[in-house]
Amino acid sequence: MVKAIRVHQPGGPDALVMEDIDLPAPTADEVQIRHAAIGVNFIDVYRRTGAYPAEYPFIPGHEGAGEVIAVGENVKNFKVGDRVAYVGALGGYSEARNIAAGSVVHLPKSFSYEQGAVMMLKGLTAQYLLRRTFKVEKGHRVLVHAGAGGVGQILCQWANALGAKVIATVGSPEKAKIAEEAGARHTILYREENFVERVRDITKGKLCDVVYDGVGRATFPASLDCLKPFGMFVSFGSASGPIAAFDLGLLALKGSLYATRPSLFTHIARRGDYEEMMDDFVHAVKRGFVTLAEPARYALADAAKVHAALESRATSGSMVLIP
Known part of the structure; x- marks a missing residue:
């Protein structure tokens, strides 16, 4: 038996329920990680609410x-005791799990x-x-x-190291400082300023080659x-x-x-x-392009509180749950 957070129906943070579950032995192509x-x-959050x-x-x-504690019979590249990390299928909010x-x-x-987490x-x-x-x-x-x-912080750091001129939108002066320390040359307080007008001012009307948007509805279109023109x-x-469905003609109208x-x-x-992607990222860290700060730590049992803070956009940087 291991402790895990489960969701039985879509809902708010209180849909995250701590339970005891059985953890079977890994299948032939899986490893078991503590x-x-x-x-x-x-x-x-998207998974919990049903959006995904x-x-x-x-x-x-x-x-x-975590640490590998068992391996399936077909697994050749990992052994018990290995330090590992992963990104993959659902199942992370648990003391231990099986994964391909x-x-x-x-x-x-x-x-x-x-x-690593x-x-x-x-x-x-x-x-x-x-x-890519x-x-x-x-x-x-x-x-x-x-x-x-x-x-956002990794994007600011790495893009700056690549020689790009980085502009970042943020929600508060405190977050502006974080983004600037990460490599943003300019920050825009999107709650107080019109970010389109500020981008035009900062770039002297030249605008940007690319916009990276993890916000969605509030920043589109x-x-x-x-x-x-021809930006991405x-x-x-x-x-x-x-983002709601939109007329593709809008892309032509605003500059192909x-x-x-x-x-x-x-x-x-x-x-x-x-x-290849993993090697590239590790190389960027080792060269100093990206600095991985230690994330904020929370108990696995406090997952609901963490989700509430994340949804309120009151957080910055990375967070981990500790079993």
Whole structure:
């Protein structure tokens, strides 16, 4: 028996219920991991509310880190005692879990379990956004919404290291400081300022090459007005709610723009791509392009409180649950 957080029906934070569950032996292609830390992400909120469907009851959580405690008979690359991290199928909010070995990577000794638990989804999201979706290069002008968030800080750091001019929107002066320390040259207090007008002022009318938007409804379609002709709008989340259907002619009207809604799980579907992306992110950390701060720590039993804070947008940086 292990303790786990389960969701039996869509709802608010109180839908997260701590229960004792049976944990079977791993199947032939799985490893069993005892969690040391579990990553918390906004996709967990989408799952809990039903915005992203799942089969009930389910255990939320797509990333974590810990020690391998059992392996299936077909698993060759991992052994009991290995330090590992993963991003993959639901099941993270638990003391221990089984997961497909293909979703797991070895955790470098230089990374703590807490860093490992939050670098997978957020770090690899930043990697595919900056290096695969729109390849950021020196001189590009980049707008990052929610620049003080977990993904936002990595985007600001890495894009700045690549030589881009980073502008970040944030919700408070305190968050502005966080984004600036992460590498944003300019910050915009979106609750007090018109971010489109500020982008025009900051860029002297040249606008941005790319907008990275994990906010959604609250920043669309205004984000399109921040892009220069042929610029790219990248929607990778919807913290304020999903973007409603829109007339594609809007992209032509605003400068033959590109728009995309990529997903991490598509990018890492092939093991070779997964490993390449992971290597690239670890390399960025080792070169100092990205600094992984130790995340805020909360008990697994406090998952509901963590979700409430996350939904209120009162948080910054990364958070982990500790079993």
